[in-house]
Amino acid sequence: MSSSKQDQSIFDTLAARLDKDPGTPVNDPTESFWQVPRLPIADARSEQLPEVADVVVIGSGITGISTSLHLLRQDHSLKIVMLEARSAISGATGRNGGHIKAVPWADYYALKEEFGKESAMKITKFRLSHLDALVGEADALGEAGKVGLVRRVEGVSGVYDEEGWKLAKVKLQSFLEDFPEERGRWTICEDQAELNQLGLANAYGCIRGRSGAAWPYRLLGCVLSKMLSEGQLSLETQTVGQEVRCTRSTSHPYEVHTSRGLISTKHVIHCTNAYTAHLLPALKGKLWPLRGQMTVQSVPEAFPRVGGTRSWSAIWARGFDYITQSPAEDGSLYLGGGFLQGGLEKDQDLGSTDDSTLSAQCLEHLEAVPSKAFVHGTGAKVEKKWTGIMGFTGDGLPMVDRVRSHVSGREECEPNVGGEWIAAGWDGYGMVHCWLAGKALAAMVTGHEDEVRDWFPKDEFACSKERLDKMSAEGALERFFGSLTSENKR
Numbered sequence: 123m124s125s126s127k128q129d130q131s132i133f134d135t136l137a138a139r140l141d142k143d144p145g146t147p148v149n150d151p152t153e154s155f156w157q158v159p160r161l162p163i164a165d166a167r168s169e170q171l172p173e174v175a176d177v178v179v180i181g182s183g184i185t186g187i188s189t190s191l192h193l194l195r196q197d198h199s200l201k202i203v204m205l206e207a208r209s210a211i212s213g214a215t216g217r218n219g220g221h222i223k224a225v226p227w228a229d230y231y232a233l234k235e236e237f238g239k240e241s242a243m244k245i246t247k248f249r250l251s252h253l254d255a256l257v258g259e260a261d262a263l264g265e266a267g268k269v270g271l272v273r274r275v276e277g278v279s280g281v282y283d284e285e286g287w288k289l290a291k292v293k294l295q296s297f298l299e300d301f302p303e304e305r306g307r308w309t310i311c312e313d314q315a316e317l318n319q320l321g322l323a324n325a326y327g328c329i330r331g332r333s334g335a336a337w338p339y340r341l342l343g344c345v346l347s348k349m350l351s352e353g354q355l356s357l358e359t360q361t362v363g364q365e366v367r368c369t370r371s372t373s374h375p376y377e378v379h380t381s382r383g384l385i386s387t388k389h390v391i392h393c394t395n396a397y398t399a400h401l402l403p404a405l406k407g408k409l410w411p412l413r414g415q416m417t418v419q420s421v422p423e424a425f426p427r428v429g430g431t432r433s434w435s436a437i438w439a440r441g442f443d444y445i446t447q448s449p450a451e452d453g454s455l456y457l458g459g460g461f462l463q464g465g466l467e468k469d470q471d472l473g474s475t476d477d478s479t480l481s482a483q484c485l486e487h488l489e490a491v492p493s494k495a496f497v498h499g500t501g502a503k504v505e506k507k508w509t510g511i512m513g514f515t516g517d518g519l520p521m522v523d524r525v526r527s528h529v530s531g532r533e534e535c536e537p538n539v540g541g542e543w544i545a546a547g548w549d550g551y552g553m554v555h556c557w558l559a560g561k562a563l564a565a566m567v568t569g570h571e572d573e574v575r576d577w578f579p580k581d582e583f584a585c586s587k588e589r590l591d592k593m594s595a596e597g598a599l600e601r602f603f604g605s606l607t608s609e610n611k612r
């Protein structure tokens with residue numbers, strides 16, 4: 123960041139936004155393409171709020187759903203109540219880009235520098251394992267899973283900046299050196315004729331690799347509907363979690379106060395991602411919201427229809443956009459991103475939980491992406507636009523752990539009686555974190571922690587005091603601007 127007075131004052135304003143209480147979700151979000159038509163269970167809730175539970179899961183996105191499902195797989199007898207402030211899956215999970223895309227060639231380099239080789243490898247493997255896991259879950263749903271439209275695609279990351287392209291090749295090399303088994307799965311292309319054949323215009327090069335594309339609202343909707351129809355879970359929509367309190371009860375040590383009354387419970391699990399710091403204020407400025415912008419754009423006749431087999435990223439000198447395509451004949455592009463393209467002064471997205479409004483500066487950029495990035499993109503037209511809220515952390519890693527008193531400010535109960543837990547802070551990459559983080563957390567809650575050591579970056583995602591003490595809103599911003607795009611971190 124420049125040290126001019128004006129920049130400093132913008133920086134201070136942004137830092138103050140990250141330090142704010144994120145509050146609870148706004149009532150009237152923009153309408154996401156993915157959420158039309160609404161799920162039959164969108165407004166499900168009991169006539170009377172249950173008074174007692176074994177587990178209260180707050181949040182009905184992919185994290186809350188995965189955690190609940192895996193808890194029940196561990197212990198079928200658990201009584202779980204899931205709270206949702208709005209309609210089911212109406213948060214980021216129902217509003218995102220639908221990419222199941224780990225970008226190890228970009229991320230590994232920075233992870234290794236910051237956290238060391240062992241941790242970087244563990245985190246990278248964890249992210250990469252999500253594609254198979256989600257494809258497997260969709261397959262297991264049989265016919266129902268097909269409407270989830272989880273598909274394996276080739277992810278094409280086009281780099282539209284000369285320096286960025288040089289760096290991308292170095293980083294890919296660094297990743298492949300430590301992951302020899304991945305060689306051949308990630309390839310570079312920088313021949314202009316080939317790039318044009320791939321449909322890319324103006325790119326210096328691209329990296330091609332494994333990826334996935336999904337309709338998360340429908341996929342997770344199927345999973346949640348199945349749990350509800352089997353009577354395994356009580357979903358309480360339009361029910362805001364307002365406060366968590368400790369009680370003196372030896373059987374149900376927590377009370378969750380909601381907009382519809384209170385529930386006594388053994389465990390409370392915070393799956394509220396961007397909003398987590400509302401109920402856990404110690405996380406303000408350490409786990410903060412960022413508003414993302416999505417569009418659906420119709421494409422001209424000449425634009426190839428390859429949505430069933432391909433997805434893209436467009437990586438600019440600053441920032442990146444992410445694009446999937448409808449696998450149907452219409453070939454519409456689902457295009458999101460545009461963050462900070464209007465400069466710091468115009469930014470309204472950092473720290474914002476307002477998904478009832480659009481991001482003007484992101485939209486201005488996104489409208490122009492098809493014509494700038496694709497050979498046949500000129501003439502694409504925005505048909506639908508909406509926003510959604512992500513959760514980012516001060517060091518770029520999620521928080522998946524038991525909530526200790528240094529985070530909750532509450533006394534901890536005996537671990538064999540119950541506990542308070544968190545799974546949040548996916549830094550915009552929920553589809554390659556949340557599902558298996560939910561599985562890991564479920565194992566921890568039910569006392570099977572040892573089962574996750576081999577495949578889950580438990581220490582790296584822990585909410586230790588030492589880790590949290592290193593985080594601040596100012597530090598988060600410095601870090602964030604220094605590594606503005608995940609796909610071209612320096």
Ligand SMILES: Cc1cc2nc3c(=O)[nH]c(=O)nc-3n(C[C@H](O)[C@H](O)[C@H](O)COP(=O)(O)OP(=O)(O)OC[C@H]3O[C@@H](n4cnc5c(N)ncnc54)[C@H](O)[C@@H]3O)c2cc1C
Binds near residue numbers: 186220
């Ligand atoms: C525009 C956009 C594009 C994205 N694109 C991608 C992508 O392509 N690939 C990818 O991997 N990730 C993407 N992400 C990120 C991804 O969607 C998220 O990381 C992921 O969905 C988080 O899931 P979650 O269940 O943790 O949170 P959410 O899905 O946000 O669910 C949290 C739920 O908690 C509810 N809630 C909050 N507070 C309370 C309360 N006090 N009481 C009751 N309920 C409450 C909310 O209403 C919400 O439904 C994108 C996100 C956005 C916004």
